[in-house]
Amino acid sequence: MRAIAESTFDVLLIDLRLRDARGDAVFRAAVQRDPTFRDRTLFMTGDITMEAERIISATNCPFLRKPFDITLAVQAIAALFGVAYPQTDPPASSPGSSLGEGGLVR
Numbered sequence: 001m002r003a004i005a006e007s008t009f010d011v012l013l014i015d016l017r018l019r020d021a022r023g024d025a026v027f028r029a030a031v032q033r034d035p036t037f038r039d040r041t042l043f044m045t046g047d048i049t050m051e052a053e054r055i056i057s058a059t060n061c062p063f064l065r066k067p068f069d070i071t072l073a074v075q076a077i078a079a080l081f082g083v084a085y086p087q088t089d090p091p092a093s094s095p096g097s098s099l100g101e102g103g104l105v106r
Helices: 002-006 023-033 035-039 050-059 070-080
Strands: 012-015 041-045 063-065
Touching: 002 023, 012 023, 023 035, 023 041, 023 050, 035 041, 041 050, 041 070, 063 070
Parallel strands: 012 041, 041 063
Antiparallel strands: none
């Protein structure tokens, strides 16, 4: 959380489950410092529990379910700024690959 207090960010991409804190706590600290982060934050999580979804939904921020293709993350970040990022065909995934399993949830 020190980085948020000492640095400037255009957008926050926050994992819900961090080593030293919960992502929603980081989000609340960021919003307290700069309320515009309410509209400039994208969460990501591999946690599929209803509790995780409830926590993120309470922030009113979009989130990506892991695993996700990086293109989807770039598109979601661009959307936060009202920029249309060109859609491309999803990469071909090999058997057992996790590409394409995640998705943006608003």
